Amino acid sequence: MNKLLTGMVAGAMTFGTAAVAQDDVVIQLKWVTQAQFAGYYVALENGYYEEEGLNVEIKPGGPDIAPAQVIAGGGADVIVDWMPSALAARENGLPLVNIAQPFKSSGMMLTCRADSGITSPEDFPGKTLGVWFFGNEYPFLSWMSQLGISTEGGDDGVTVLKQGFNVDPLLQGQADCVSTMTYNEYWQVIDAGLSPDDLVVFKYEDQGVATLEDGLYVLEDNLSDAAFVDKMVRFVRASMKGWKWAEENPEDAAMIVLEYDATGAQTEEHQTRMMSEIAKLTAGSNGALDEADYQRTVDSLLSEGSDPVITAAPEGAWTHMITDQALN
Amino acid sequence: MMILLGAIIFWLAMWAVNAWLAHRGSSRAIRIIVPIIFGITVVALWEWLVWGWDINPVLLPAPSAIYAAFIGNIPTLWADFLQTFVQGALTGYIIGCGAAFLTAVAIDRSPFLQRGLLPIGNFVAALPIVGIAPIMVMWFGFGWQSKAAVVVIMVYFPMLVNTVQGMKATDPMQRDLMRTYAASYPQRLMKLRLPAAAPFIFNGLKISTTLALIGAIVAEYFGSPIVGMGFRIQTELGRLNLDMVWAEIVVAAIAGTAFYGLVTLLERAATFWHPSQRG
Numbered sequence: 001m002n003k004l005l006t007g008m009v010a011g012a013m014t015f016g017t018a019a020v021a022q023d024d025v026v027i028q029l030k031w032v033t034q035a036q037f038a039g040y041y042v043a044l045e046n047g048y049y050e051e052e053g054l055n056v057e058i059k060p061g062g063p064d065i066a067p068a069q070v071i072a073g074g075g076a077d078v079i080v081d082w083m084p085s086a087l088a089a090r091e092n093g094l095p096l097v098n099i100a101q102p103f104k105s106s107g108m109m110l111t112c113r114a115d116s117g118i119t120s121p122e123d124f125p126g127k128t129l130g131v132w133f134f135g136n137e138y139p140f141l142s143w144m145s146q147l148g149i150s151t152e153g154g155d156d157g158v159t160v161l162k163q164g165f166n167v168d169p170l171l172q173g174q175a176d177c178v179s180t181m182t183y184n185e186y187w188q189v190i191d192a193g194l195s196p197d198d199l200v201v202f203k204y205e206d207q208g209v210a211t212l213e214d215g216l217y218v219l220e221d222n223l224s225d226a227a228f229v230d231k232m233v234r235f236v237r238a239s240m241k242g243w244k245w246a247e248e249n250p251e252d253a254a255m256i257v258l259e260y261d262a263t264g265a266q267t268e269e270h271q272t273r274m275m276s277e278i279a280k281l282t283a284g285s286n287g288a289l290d291e292a293d294y295q296r297t298v299d300s301l302l303s304e305g306s307d308p309v310i311t312a313a314p315e316g317a318w319t320h321m322i323t324d325q326a327l328n
Numbered sequence: 329m330m331i332l333l334g335a336i337i338f339w340l341a342m343w344a345v346n347a348w349l350a351h352r353g354s355s356r357a358i359r360i361i362v363p364i365i366f367g368i369t370v371v372a373l374w375e376w377l378v379w380g381w382d383i384n385p386v387l388l389p390a391p392s393a394i395y396a397a398f399i400g401n402i403p404t405l406w407a408d409f410l411q412t413f414v415q416g417a418l419t420g421y422i423i424g425c426g427a428a429f430l431t432a433v434a435i436d437r438s439p440f441l442q443r444g445l446l447p448i449g450n451f452v453a454a455l456p457i458v459g460i461a462p463i464m465v466m467w468f469g470f471g472w473q474s475k476a477a478v479v480v481i482m483v484y485f486p487m488l489v490n491t492v493q494g495m496k497a498t499d500p501m502q503r504d505l506m507r508t509y510a511a512s513y514p515q516r517l518m519k520l521r522l523p524a525a526a527p528f529i530f531n532g533l534k535i536s537t538t539l540a541l542i543g544a545i546v547a548e549y550f551g552s553p554i555v556g557m558g559f560r561i562q563t564e565l566g567r568l569n570l571d572m573v574w575a576e577i578v579v580a581a582i583a584g585t586a587f588y589g590l591v592t593l594l595e596r597a598a599t600f601w602h603p604s605q606r607g
Binding site: 064066068069072073085088089092093094133134135136137151159160161162163164168169172174 | 386548
């Protein structure tokens, strides 16, 4: 079987257009195929990766896929992850390094029912809040710790539920607030029949507790390999080209994402809407990590009271090596 | 290479020890000591290879790291155990097995129910847990009640089928004998049918012990409070604290084995007369 495959590949190489040697790159996404990752799909569809001599495979994620674990097991060259979980992984012995940061702003927010009586964060104590875990809980935990609110329940604290990846707890009244992304779950609440007037929204960005979201991470050891670095430079360059194209052509980008959605679960309306929200988050980033944003993320994670996400300021958790070369 | 060689030599040495012990007869002491040596060998090799090959703890933590996580987090593990095992699994187990038992007795009494209820039980058993769990969370909330509900659904069918089968285990001669004694239905049930069914009932109970634990843990993946074994496994996996994930697995293994063992002891006490128990 293996021989047969090799033979077929060799045949394709001889007769096909793929005569130019291409470098393989596998990217592991943080979540399922959706407009949140439009830049990569656009770069693939529009041939930006091919122009750079790259043969890119995009692996969609899902509720129980931790990108960090995939890259640790050798299943990917580069992953999309949020900085808090990447830094936590780094502290746990998996040396992830941020090589590019396509997302400038955070899309995370807490969406509350207006009839719960919540109008400001001071009203949180005594309420039940839905939070995502699996590495996505850090921004919430550090926000609560900055507010001085216990997450252990009781009158002074908040009761935390591990919500699934939907907004049912809010719709069913099981929680007063749930976590949502500006580009995804918020619209599920709206689609479920609640109007924006029924909701009170706290954006992490507005509360000053935003942490960096979708960035590109690789293993530190690989960065000493010149061939790998060269591959990543081309990958980041093509990806950012894809992102900027997606920002300017949200509708076409959404259609490209839909084409690559093998599950068929996404709808055109939802993806178009998501793409226009995503474009707001990627706006202002040329791909290079802004040191001030990084510092704010680290400070927020370090300040978390009794159970900090990271115990010491990380060293070497990011580099401009790739973006400096890619964006010249 | 030296690492692997060392591992192989150690493995063969331990094998030789065990083989030598096994040939010396089968006294009680030897029957206990042989599996213990095997277990120690596996753990020692695990530690040795993880250390020797410098395996990233994110992929596989060493047993010593798991032990440290276990010892260092006993209050957390205990709270998770109470939430998931005692409240979720055990409650669901008792309700589910109890309901299945009563249903089986009713089914045995009435052919009408036999035709109606068994197919429904069959249908419920075929429902996938990943489909049921989110629905139960919607119905019964995020607490242990929804986990117990999932467990009820998981254990109900194996228990039902086994008990129904057990109720048929008497042969005509025995039933005729009861008839000649003019035994009433309750008398026949208590003195003949149920004792005869006991080996089957305990079979169902034993199968259900592990199902209950699995159900309670997996159900927590679909929404839970911030305590519980399933919650901890998922969350710590996301945080790449794999030693803590393994510590929970150790708790689950201990709890599941102890639970199974307890039911087996009960079985031995209740069905001492059965050929399978007369060693």
